[in-house]
Amino acid sequence: MNPPSRGLRLAFVITAVLLLAGGSLGYVLHARHRERPPGQAADASFTLAEPGLYFRDSDGGRVARQGGPGLPRVTGGPPCDRFHAAGEHALCLRKLPGIPARTDALVLDRRLREIRRVTVPGIPNRARVSASGLILSWTTFTTGDSYATTAFSTRTAILDLRTGYLIKSIEQIPLTLGGARHHDSDVNYWGVTFAADDNRFYATVSTRGATHLVEGDLHAWSAKALRENAECPSLSPDGTRVAFKKKVSDDPRSPWRLYVLDLATMGEHPAAEPRSVDDQAAWLDDSTLAYALPGQDGRASDIWSSRADGTGEPHLLVPGGSSPVGQPLPAHGHAVALLPAGTRGRRPRILHR
Secondary structure, eight states: OOOOHHHHHHHHHHHHHHHHHHHHHHHHHHHHHHSSSSSSSSOOOOOOOOOEEEEEEETTOOOOEOSSSTTOOOOOOOOOOOEEEEETTEEEEEEESSOOEEEEEEEEEEEEEEEEEEEEEEEEEEEEEEETEEEEEEEEEOOSSTTTOOOOEEEEEEETTTEEEEOOOTSOOOEEEEEEEEETTOOOOOEEEEEESEEEEEEEETTTTTEEEEEEEETTTTTEEEEESSSEEEEESSSSSSEEEEEEOOOOTOEEEEEEETTTTTEEEEEOOOOOOOOOOSSSSSSSSEEEOOOOOSSSEEEEEEESSSSOHHHHHEETEEEEEOOEEEEEOOOOOOOOOOOOOOOOOOOOO
């Protein structure tokens, strides 16, 4: 048998290369398909248009809605590990499969359709949308998965939907601590909450073994510490108070207590919830806080509410839920304390990024 000609050998090589390339492309597309399984979007009938309490349902991991006392739970939202919504937008944090840990931060409109996706390293942890819906922030654990230990690291981002600009990490924002500029490689930020002007924000900063409540200014690109021992702040709708978790014990099973800080006087008092709260509380109105606690009867977590002034008793709002956020009820609706609609603030220009 005569050996194949040079032209025939070249044809064999080209065919083999094409087959390998096609197989590699098919594998990549298949892998992407496996990472993004079907059913990741909200049902067409499930939107933010209906009033009620929106939250992550622990059973299916999807966003659900509770319209009021005695009304059935409505499911059909997108699957999220953390969720928040305000104004015209929602933020859904979703952990991706595989190692190292990665998270998709999904920006959704009021019909819960995806309009932007940012993939970041780490495990979903905190999510917040400003009252106008124009500024979003998320925090992921990049090392560790609990604030109860010292072996953790976080990454906090801020996304401005007015300009589309993404600040991937706010760790480089100039920080004033104790009246002096503070520099340290161990600085970690988490738990951002925004004021109504879409410029001022509050967050937690951890450095040198202590946590601090900081007030930040996006326009001036600066942050200053206001007080020590404050984590996961949440600004009240009227902008006068911050709910936060305060470390009150070295017991890792019950280290925190939910407190409320008056920003005018810097006086504080405990909220009505006596149990340890490891969550960024949500204000349902100017007097009511909602937050997740470890669930009862085998549930992963439950949503509770209590009065911010420290009076009364906590109430179970949603069995088997987390990430609570309210949408306002009409005047004739059920009497449920829910977060009032946000107002659009001025549009400051970010000078430093």
